[in-house]
Structures are given as C-alpha cells and as structure tokens.
Amino acid sequence: MWTSLSTIASLASVASAARFMLHVPATPLVNPSILPSTTHATLQSSGPPQDAYITRSNSFNFNNVSVGSYLATVHCRDFAFEPLRIDVTLEEAVEGSGEKKEVVKAWQTFVGNEWENKGENRGQGGNGLVIEVRPLGLKAFYQERTGFSPLSFLKNPMILMALVSMGLIFGMPYIMENMDPEMKAEFEEMQKKGVTGSSTTDTAKQIQNFDLAGWMAGQTDTSSRGHSPAPQSKKK
C-alpha cells in the first residue's frame, strides 16, 4: 500500500514541482539582515534533505519541490527557529477540469508530537507562496560564572545577625557614654531593678501577659514605658 502510494507520489513529482519561499520577517527580536550567511533551511522527507541558504532578501528559496509532506527546519547559529510542516499536493484548480496544480500548505509542527498534530496554519497557496518563519529566541551559549561578590556575602542572614550583634557589643558602651545624665541615671536605676538582667523566663512571661487589647487600642509608647516595671513588681 505504502509503496504504491509512494510510486504514485514519485510519478507525480516527475510531472510537477512546486516552488515556494521561506521568509524571515523583521521582528523586534531579530533583525534578519544580521543573520550569518550560513543560516539555511532544510526540507526533509526521504533521502538527503533539500537545502537553501539565506539570500540577501532574508529568504530561503526552494525550487523543484516534489509532491510530499516535508519537515522544514531553519538552522541558524544565533537564533532558534520553529519547525514547520509543509505539504505539497497536486489539486485540481477547478473541480472536474482535470488540470492539476501544485498547492503548498504550511503549518506549525512540534518536535516529539504526532505528525498529524498540526499547529497554526502558516500559509496556503500555489507556486511562489511566501511562508514566514519566526525565530523563537536567541541562543545563549555561555554559562555565567557565579563569582564572589561582597554584596551577596552581606545578604546572608547569618552575617547580618552577626553584624547587628557586633554593632550592639561595640556600640552600646559608646551610646551609654554619650547619654545625657538624666537618662543615664534612669537607665542605671532600671538596671538595678534587674530589667536588663532579667532571665528569659521573665521575658516569656512578659510576652504572655502582653496586653494585646491595650496595644490594639493604640496605647502610646510613653505609657508603656511607664508601665514596664509594673509586671516585675507584681511578680515580686
């Protein structure tokens, strides 16, 4: 069955051959006139593929394409292009006239999918059809070196924590010295009462006894400072 079909196809190919053109349009992604001269398109069906190199007008000319179903691929050094399925058939221009003409149809196709799984139609017509081929994207060959940068080093949370505690250790005595005498006195008093020296269980209790409702109601900062020693005294 297949052999008979192919012989028919080959007979038809002797009789006629289609001519069409793949064209690379100018898109924001790619200026087709910068594509290297080695850019070429292949039409694969059986045997060696037909090959066409890019012309000065950014197109690939295919002449003498016999009847068949072809996988069209554009090979370029810098850009990846989508593959196309191009079918060349012989159809009667007017039904019953007996005069057959080549018809070229093009669709998107997908690697790893069934051949019948066609995508968007990319053109249909007789001889001289212009089919647009679209680049998918720039080929990025190189790997970037993940070099050492001080900024990324600083972004590490552990380093940040260490830096903050460092700042506290070294900065605290300096701040204490520069405090005005009144504040200093107050602070020393607090220290005597053991606020700063309180154990962790105390702070835990403080959190437990936190007056959420009061805080939500928007009690001012000053009042809270005034209240802070209170739980301590309660405990005692």
Next chain:
Amino acid sequence: MRLHAALSLAACLAPVLAVFEDDAHHIDFHHALLGLPKHEATFFSKPYAASKASLLYTVSQNGTIGAVNPKDGALVWRSPLGPSSAAHLRFGEEQDVIIGGVGNRIVAFSASDGRIVWETNLKVDGSAVQDLEILEQEDGITNPEAKDAIILVDGAEQGVKRVDGKTGRVKWTLEETSGDIPFQISTSPTTIYYISLHSPLLGGGSKLRVSSLSPITGKKIDSYQLSSEAEIHTKDNILFAGANTATPLLAWTDKAHKVLKVNIIGTKGISTFNTPISEPVEKIVLHAPNRLNSLAHFLVEYQTATGHSAEVFHVDLKRNTISKAYSLPQLKGKGTFATSTANANVYFTRITTDEVTVVSSVSHGIIGRWTLKGSSALAGAYPVHAVSEVVVKDNSASAARSAVLFSNGQWALVRNSDIAWSRPEFLSTTTSAVWAELPEEETLAHELEVEGHQNVVAAYVHRVNRHIKDLEHFPAWLQNLPTRILGNLVGTTGDSTIDDIQHDTFGFHKLVVLATEGGHLAALDVGAKGKIVWSIDLHQFAPEASFSSPSLKAFRGFVEIKDPSLTSPLLINSTSGSQIVDRDLTSSSPVTLKDQKLITFDLVDGELKGFLGPEPSAEVAWTFTAPPGEKIASYTARPAKDPVASIGKVLGDRRVLYKYLNPNLVLVTALAESAHKVSIYLLDSASGQLLHTVAHYGVDTSRPIPSTFSENWFSYSFTIDASSSGAARGYQLVVSELYESPLPDDRGPLGASSNSSTVQPSEVRGEATKPHVLSQSYQIPEEISHMTVTQTRQGITSRELIVTLPASNSIVGIPRQVIDPRRPIGREPTTQEQSEGLGKYVPMILFDPKWHLNHVYEVIGIRGVITSESGVESTSLVFAYGSDLFGTRVAPSFAFDVLGKGFNKIQMTLTVAALFVGVLFVAPLVSYLFENITEEDILADKQLQVQRKQINTLWTT
C-alpha cells in the same frame, strides 16, 4: 508555547554545563578552513565599490568559496558548494556581487557577507560549468548596475550561456553540437570569444577553434581555426586563454615545453618564441593582468628542475604583434610570480623562498625588494602560486602584499618582508585522526614501567637517579617562578592555556596526528590552540603512492598509516614526524590496546567475522551474517580504553543495580533498504553470540545511522522516512542500558558462580545470562552524523554523549542524566528517583544551546570526533576533524579538581591579608584582658585545678 515548556523542562533536567564566556576562545580552537586555493580564482577585491579595504577571495579545490580578511587571515564568510573538479569565481569591477560556478551550480554571493543573491542550476544532469567570465563592457559601455556573466557548459550539455547579473536568469544559450571540446571563453569589449578544441577523428593533435559570438544575441558571428595540432594534445598544453584584457591572448606550448606560441584572440597570426633556457623546462606559466584598462604586457614564467626564470612580453595593439621586452634572471630554487595593476600600470611580483621583488612591466629595474623573514610554519616550503597587491609611489614600490600558497599546504600572506598570517589549508581534507602521547609523558611512563619490572632495591636506585636527573630543570624552574606567580596573580599576562608543553601539569596538551587525503601528515597540540607541531608530506617516504584515504592507528611513540595505495603500512614517529624503518624497534603493544586481544573481528564481504589472533587471519572463530534482505552497514565496539569506576548503579534507596560490563560487546547496524528497516544486533565478540536485538521500521536507510558504545550503554540515531506509517516525523535518538539483572541487589544467574566462560555466555545457563536491556528513545530536532562519548582517566566523572549536527554545523554534548533510560514514564519521579537525578520522561530532547561545545564557531564538514582523557579526572579532551578542525575540553561533572577562572587569587590574598590585620587588631585586646586578671583569679583557678586532680585520683584508684 509547548516548545518553550519543553525547553525549560530540558533546562531543569540537567545541570547546565555550558562553556564559560571567559573560557570560550581560550580553552578551545577552531581552524575554519577553505581548502587549497585555486590560482586562477584567487584575488584581492573590494567587497563593494565604496569600500576602503579589500578582501581576499578564493575558491578552493574542494569547492568552497570564501573571503578572508587580508589583515589577519580571519575568515569573513564561506560557502561550501560541494566538491567539483572545476570551480570558478569571478568578480566584476565595481560590483558588490561575486559569481561562482561549481559543478552545475552558478551562484552569486553578496561579496561583503556571503549571502546568496541568486542561484541558477544547470538543467541537464551531468553538465558542469567549464568556464565563467563577467561581461565587463557591452559595446564598449560599462553597465554600472549588474554585470552579466557568460558561462561555458561542458558535459551532457555543451554550450555558452549568458546569465543575467541581477536575477540569474539565462538570457540566451548557444548550443555546441559540433563535437568540439569546450575549453574557455574570453570577452572583449565588443565580442565574446569561445575557444574549443577541434580534434580530428584520426587521432593526433587538436586544432584550436575560436568562435566570436554576439553578446546581445549569442549568435555565432565568425569562426576560425588555429593550426596547433603539432603542439596541443591535451588541454594541459594550453597555457592561457586571456581574460578581460583589451587584447585577450591565447598561449600554448608543446609537450616538451620547447616552444611558446601566442595568438591575440581575434587575429589569426601566431607569434612563436623559443624557450630561452637550455635545460629542460618542466612548466610554463603565463601571467597577464585581467583589468580592462591595463597595459597589454604579460610575463611568461619558466620553471626548471633547479630554478626558475621569466620573460616579459609587450603586445603592440596597433600592429597586432607581440615582442619580448626584457627577461628576468634565472634564480636557483623554486619561486613564483604574481601580477598586479595600479591604474594602467602593470607590476610583476616575484616571490622566492627568501625574497620578494617587484618589477614594472615597462622596464626590468627592480622597484621594490624585501628579504623574507623565516617562519616556522613555512620551513622547507617553496611558493607554489601567489596573488599580490603593490603600492607604488614615485616609481618605487613602497609596500607589497601577496597571498602565497606554499608547497606544504600553508596559505600565507607575505606583507613586505613579514609573514602576516598563515592558514593550514592542507588540513581541510583530514580523513583520520588519532591521539598520540607526548614525548615527556612517554619517557616517564617508560621509566615507571622499568621500575615496575625491577626488584625493590634496583627500582629505588633507579627512582633516586631519576629524581636527581630531574634536578637539572630546577634552576630554570626557579627562574621562571616569579614571572609565573605574577602572571597567576594578575591573571592577564597572556593566555595561561598556551603554556609550554613542559609546563603541562593538567595534561591538557595532547598531540593529535592527522592524515589528509593528499597524503599530508601533521601533528597538532590540542592544548595550545591547535598549533601545528610538525607536518610532513608522506610522499617523501612513499613516492609512488597516491594517497586517497589514509587511516591512522596510534601506537606508543609512533603512528601507523594504512592506505589502499600503500603496499605496507608506514610507521611515523609521533613526536618528530620522522619515519621509523626498523619494525623490531617498535614492536611494543599499541597504546590503546594494553591487553593483547585474542579475538579480533572485521567486516568481510558483508559478514562480521571473528578471527583468532591479533590480525585478521584464516582462522575464523565465528561469523555473523545478517538475516536475508539485510545488509550490515557498520559496527561499533566498546572502546578498548573504557575505565569503569563503579560496577553498579546506586539507586535512591541505596540498593544497587549491577551493570552488565562485558569488554567484548559489539553493536552491529544492519539495514533492509526495501523494508525501511534498521536492525541493531548486540554481539559478544569473544563468542560471536547474539545478546540482544532490536528493529526499527520506517527508517530512512539512505541517511547516516551513527552509533556509539560506552561502559554498559549504547546509543544510536536515525531519520524517520516520510513514507513510514509512523506517527511522528523527524529524527530519533535511542539509548539503551545493559544490566545484569532487572532486580536491584541481584547479580543474575552468574552472581553466585566464581567463574564463567566468555566464549559460551548463554549456552551454559540459558537465556538468563543475557543482559537486561532498558531502552528509551527520543525525538530530536536535527540529524546526527556522528556520535562518541567523553573519556576520563578513571571513569568517575559522568559521561557526555557528543553528537555532531551537520545541519547546524555544531557539536553538542548531551549530559548522561538527560538520556538515562530509567527516567519514569507518565508520572512524576519519586523523591528517590529525584535523588538519582532522574527527571520525568519527555519524548523529545531539544538541544540546549548551552550544550553546544562549539558555541559561536561553525564547524563544517566534520567527519569524526575523538575524545581522550586529560591529566585530571574531571576533564575530557575533544577533537573534531574533517574540513574544519575543532578542539576543546569538557568537564561533564564540572571542573571539580581544577581551579577555574572564577577563582580570584587577588581576592583570596586580600582576604588572608584582612584576616591578618584583624588578628593584629584583636591581639592587644586579648593581652589587655589578660592584664586585668588579678592574682586572686589565678589563685582561684589553681584551687580549682587541685580539686579536679583530687577527684581524678579518687576515680582512678
């Protein structure tokens, strides 16, 4: 969209192992070659009329048209039109198009970038372009837009055609039916001359027939014959049929090169000159300017066995006579001449092995002379042909540059007295390449071998002696140390990769020995950007042989060259390129085959046969014949040097799948053309038994089916035929893995037995001893022409499948994880599978640009890729050969044992310095703390110690 998804998926699957941008062009090299340039189709020309600089255009002997920048020898563009005996290239004055004719194709290229302007193919099969000329003027008027081309067709169809310079359409055709042999065409401002050879039926010499044609209609206006039958027997006797001069010339000589006959085309007079030299002339070359407005002067070069000389002739346009003007003295040795024009003046440049001289065509006074500086690439070579450009000011040549083809196949540009660049064009026909060990390594390996075979004391003494001997390199090493350290720190002083071979600590410098179709042999250092270490012409060892496809085999210290035209293989020292005559000296085992193989196999008359012994002999051990209707196409064996680090594959749950590691595995590819079927047979080469077979239908059997084998897995690829009933179209890649058993932690039926026979693997225990084969196939977007696998020293590094993609001119390394046949199908991988690095199976593999080893290089015409281990485990060396040469190194599991360029030595030094400064700061703080410790503290401390001691004694007693 789906494609994008697949792309991203593929990217997720494998760790991206691309070339680093700062490594590219440093660790790799690419010789983009054209092939040996043809003399008559090589010229300097401006790519467009307004251009300031000119390019060097050529068509090579293998049919590649290309443009080279004369400044640095870099390739601007090239287009391989395919091999053909006749290739032509012409450039119209003040045009931006260059027209080439190769085989049956006539192509016009944009001269500046190599894009196709138009292309015309000769309709009749079997006809080829015999000559090509540009019609510069028509009726004395220059057409400034697009100049038409006149082509001469020979072969199945014979005739002259005029091709439109804008579209490539044929304007008219003059068919040649007289039976004459078309020879050449020549144009003058008013007529086209068509020159053919008219041979009489009864043998003897040929007459030259010159027909003048009308450029407009192509009709024959006039025709006359020149009586040349005494001299001309073949086309080779004709020296010159002048191109676009105002006076086109036709010159020929007799067989003995005794007489020179010149005719001005369009007239019937023949001027006869006798060769001036008494000794036999080997070759006569006529050099004439091809510009329209240049003086009608030409130079005739006489080459003899010992020297060369020349005579300059002037043509009198009014009287149509030719007279000798002056002669240039005979010089010993070989040399060549080149013609160049400036306005109407004609200059001749004479290039010999040691000198460049320029003379004007008017008088014999030398107006420019330069002594050539020697170059290692051109040592011992003489110029074969040249084209040149001369700058003349006040009757003296101020500068001259010539593109010269030298006899050793180097195409070089001689600028005044310097060799500006040289291109190793002879390597463009490389047929075979092998890795050779470097001398240093070899001697060390040899010494170690000596030590291994001695007793302990003798070996120790030998070793000490070796180290003392090594000390002589110490002062030099010490001297170089400061510069090396400085260079390392700064990191910019030159290319750290192009070290001397002696400083090769990483083993990246390896020699590749190449053999070309023309019988050249060369050795390249892959680690030093493909520098040619030595190159020789094999004809000096085998003068009568005509090499067609020499093949190489590497042995320790030498390579063996085999060719159909050689009666016995040639042995060449791989470090110096000298011939090894005595076979006994070299009877050591080959480098690649450490163990003597007892059974060898070869394809004999379509059957794969195994022989007993190291060479194919009469003793046939087994024969493998493909089933009826199938033909064995190729076979692939496991590489002889294929180290395996682990005999099993550890699964995610810490269980082990044992690999089927048989050193004697052979993969046979057989084709059934009518059934569009390819069959893959896995054989055991020791027993000849069939272990596994698989068949694929709907395969295009006319396309290459490459395969490779490594460790316990093999892969192959094929093209799906359009006539197949298969669901998908395109190209497929199949990967199969062999395991001892389908079950983890199981070694199969042979696991328990202490010994087994490789000669009868499956007969003793039945089918169960055959390997368990896991296969997966993928759709790939491109055809693969060749595949191989990376090699590393121990085999610990994961492998990479290296495939050659001829359509996109690239070489791609596919990571092993991507093509693992154990990828789960139809479901997401479990965490255990994920920990093995397995991703979900997708039916296609799209070649990630990051896998491209060649990145921006375009490697054309690759015939094979060879890989080799380097000195470090992480890295494998890769070398591709064919019409282009490409070398690089890959690290499939990252360069874990080498510091890359990402390692900043200055930063490290700075960090250490900063830490030191920090210590300096902290030290006073600590001593301050110590000073504050009071005597009481010390006392308390002592008491504590005493207490502790007491407790200790209590415990111990």
